[in-house]
Structure formats: structure tokens, C-alpha cells
Amino acid sequence: MPSDLDSAANSLSEQTKKLQIALHYTFGDEDKAKKMLNGSYLDLYVVKGKFASSSVYGAFLVFLNPTYLRVINSYSMLSRSFEVADVKTHQDWRTFEKQMVEISKRNGFDEGLTSNMRDSMGKALTIPEITKFTKLIEQDDGIAVNHFFQKFISNVTGFQNVELSVDYEKISSIAMELNSVTSTKMSAAPEPVKEKTPEENVKVEKLDDPLEGKEVKLILNGALILSPIKGKDISELVVGDRIMISIIDKSSKASDVLKAFNAFREDGSAKPIAGRIVSIKHAEDYKLFAIVAKGIYVKIEEEENFIKVAMDPTYFNTQSATEDADNKKNKMTMIILAGVFFVLVAIIVAFVFTL
Structure with a gap:
């Protein structure tokens, strides 16, 4: 009997582990996770x-x-x-x-x-x-x-x-x-925190929350859109950059957001949407938060270090146009200054020769 109980406990533990893996790779989609667990969903x-x-x-x-x-x-x-x-x-x-x-x-x-x-x-x-x-x-x-x-x-x-x-x-x-013996494994689940007695007088540190103080109505899972030619190196991204994002969350709320952005193609697939980076951190991988609408944020985790990220074309084109205008203005200023310089030189030379 004890061996049967141990076997049942081990089997349950193994199933729980597999379900956690399935939920991780389906971004919390319980229906897909259960299908993956019974072998009917190969992703x-x-x-x-x-x-x-x-x-x-x-x-x-x-x-x-x-x-x-x-x-x-x-x-x-x-x-x-x-x-x-x-x-x-x-x-x-x-x-x-x-x-x-x-x-x-x-x-x-x-x-x-x-x-x-x-x-x-x-x-x-x-x-x-x-x-x-x-x-x-x-x-x-x-x-x-x-x-x-x-x-x-x-x-x-x-x-x-x-x-x-x-x-x-x-x-x-x-x-x-x-x-797999070569693939990067998902992060292990954090160990449960043991309850401390008041006598231990443990000092609790406040965790760093990138969205602290912001009005947060919804957080969705997303992914970066890549652009190898015209994109910006991920290492050069800063807070305030407007990037293109793919919403990979499969929840009903995610669908509502995509509908609001009119971001569904005819075949039902989602189109990228623009978002502004409000937080970006890099340790072993990149962790970003971007705002796409008031109170709606997208969480992005990217493991690759050598990629170029697609920028919001509207913002990028506006920025480029502004830079072009500034360059033209600077060139015109230089031309005017050069003209004034040559006129002054001509006056000085003429004055010297009349003496």
C-alpha cells in the first residue's frame, strides 16, 4: 500500500509539473495547456x-x-x-x-x-x-x-x-x-515563503515594481516585432521609445483590446500595435513594459540580445522629418554665416587696398 501511495503521489507531482510547463508556454491559456497535457495539442x-x-x-x-x-x-x-x-x-x-x-x-x-x-x-x-x-x-x-x-x-x-x-x-x-539538453529552461517556480514569527523581527524589502504609481487597468503578454534592416538594436532601446508590439495573450480581454485597435486581419490573426516603453531592464534577458492605451500595459520578455526591434513608423517618420528640417535649417544658417564672413573679408581687403 505505501508503495502504491508513493507512486500515485509521484504521478500527481509529475502531472502538476507538466501542467505548469504547458501553462508557461501557452501564456496561461488553460484550455490549450490541458490539451497539451493529454497530447492533443502540439505547439x-x-x-x-x-x-x-x-x-x-x-x-x-x-x-x-x-x-x-x-x-x-x-x-x-x-x-x-x-x-x-x-x-x-x-x-x-x-x-x-x-x-x-x-x-x-x-x-x-x-x-x-x-x-x-x-x-x-x-x-x-x-x-x-x-x-x-x-x-x-x-x-x-x-x-x-x-x-x-x-x-x-x-x-x-x-x-x-x-x-x-x-x-x-x-x-x-x-x-x-x-x-531537450540544449534549450533554455523555464525559470523554476519560487519556493514558498515560510511564515516568520514576530520575535524574528525580519526586515521586509519592498520589491521594485516598474508600474508602481501608475494607473493600471490591464496587463497583457506581448512580444517584440523584429525589423533586421530598419529596426533599432534592442540594447539601444530607452524609456519613451515607441515600438511595434505583438499581443500574444489569448484571453478575451486581449481580444477586446485588439478589436478596439482594429488590429485583426481578415484571416483572424492579430496585427502589431504601437506602444511606448515605460520600463526596460536587462540582466540575462530583457524585460519591458509598454503602454498601448490609458491604463493598458504590455509585458514583454526577450531572451535574444542581438536583434533589431521595429519602431512605430508614424513616430519614426515624424522624428525623421523633424531631424531633416533641423538639418536643413542648420545648413541654411551655415550658408548665411559663410556669406557674411566673405562679405566682411571683402570689405576689409577693399579697405586695406584704398589706404
Whole structure:
């Protein structure tokens, strides 16, 4: 009997842990979380790829969320070892990932090339690129998927004549969180605080609240919109910047906000909306709060450090026009001053020659 009770308790604990993971990756959507728990909702595509170019061999693993059009985690490596070419992309993603890590430990990898590739992939996997790729996967067009990634890897690495093989699977975030050996894990839940007796006279510190003193009616979960060409480096963002935001919250209140902004496309997907940054902090990742309407804030957490963020085009264009006007005004002032200077010089020269 005790062993049966222990088994039941362990099973319940395991289910609770999985539910917490599901809620984390569905942003609190209980319906989706329960479906993920029973295996009827698979929210991720895991892409397994390997390639070769002259004497360099590479492999990568990318976890994509097609609903939120985001890269959840990725791992890549470039090596001179031919052993990378022997890895089979059609095998289970866990085996593929394990072999990548083992080869990396056994033979090492080119740190410079690998670092450049990881940075470049992070910047290049934008929402438009993920959208194109996701459509090809959903059409189950393996040839088109291979062509897409062959061109993508060539652009990212700069290698020519890349030979590439790609396969993909549909999995859940629970499987990634519990089984992946390379992905970043979700933060552990805080330990419960033990009640202190009055005799201990414990000093309680006030936690830093970025929205303290502000009128807060609603806080939604959001994500940054990326713009690799015209965007602003995330490290350069400051309070007051107006950025483009994707509302990833699936609650009814989030839908009401999007309707108020007329931010639904014909197919039902949400369009980006503009928001002004009121708080931004950077430790291991970026944590931002942006206001989109009176009393309505969007909380954003971004793990990537080398991305460019799309700015509000209305504000950006107005700012650019103002800067252009200021530049023209400054140029005109310089021309006038130069003219006055030459006139004064001419008068002085004429005066000297008349003496």
C-alpha cells in the first residue's frame, strides 16, 4: 500500500509539473495547456538540419512556435569533423540533438564560425521568414523546405554550394522542456515563503515594481516585432521609445483590446500595435513594459540580445522629418554665416587696398 501511495503521489507531482510547463508556454491559456497535457495539442515544430560546404560541416536544431511565429530555442554548430555529416536528420529529434552535443564534446567545434552562425540565425529568423517556412511545413512539402533552408543557410553563413538535409517533427513544449539538453529552461517556480514569527523581527524589502504609481487597468503578454534592416538594436532601446508590439495573450480581454485597435486581419490573426516603453531592464534577458492605451500595459520578455526591434513608423517618420528640417535649417544658417564672413573679408581687403 505505501508503495502504491508513493507512486500515485509521484504521478500527481509529475502531472502538476507538466501542467505548469504547458501553462508557461501557452501564456496561461488553460484550455490549450490541458490539451497539451493529454497530447492533443502540439505547439512546436522542431527542425533538424545538417549541411556541408567544402571542408566545413554544420548541424542545427530549431524549435519554432508557428502560432506566435517565434523561435523558442535553437542550437547550432560548425565543425571540421566529417562525423557531423554522418548524423541522420530523419531520426528522432532527441537522438539527433544528443549526437550533435556528443560530437561537439568529442571533436570540438569552430568557435568563431559557430558564434557567427548562431548570431546570424537569430537575426535572420524574422517573423516573415518563419511565416514562409511554417507554410511550407504545413503543406508537408519536403523538397520546398530543403530549398528554403539551403538558401537560408547560404545567406546566414556566406557559404556557397551548400549541400543540406532537413527534416522536421511536430512536438509539444512539454517534450522540449523535459527532454531537450540544449534549450533554455523555464525559470523554476519560487519556493514558498515560510511564515516568520514576530520575535524574528525580519526586515521586509519592498520589491521594485516598474508600474508602481501608475494607473493600471490591464496587463497583457506581448512580444517584440523584429525589423533586421530598419529596426533599432534592442540594447539601444530607452524609456519613451515607441515600438511595434505583438499581443500574444489569448484571453478575451486581449481580444477586446485588439478589436478596439482594429488590429485583426481578415484571416483572424492579430496585427502589431504601437506602444511606448515605460520600463526596460536587462540582466540575462530583457524585460519591458509598454503602454498601448490609458491604463493598458504590455509585458514583454526577450531572451535574444542581438536583434533589431521595429519602431512605430508614424513616430519614426515624424522624428525623421523633424531631424531633416533641423538639418536643413542648420545648413541654411551655415550658408548665411559663410556669406557674411566673405562679405566682411571683402570689405576689409577693399579697405586695406584704398589706404
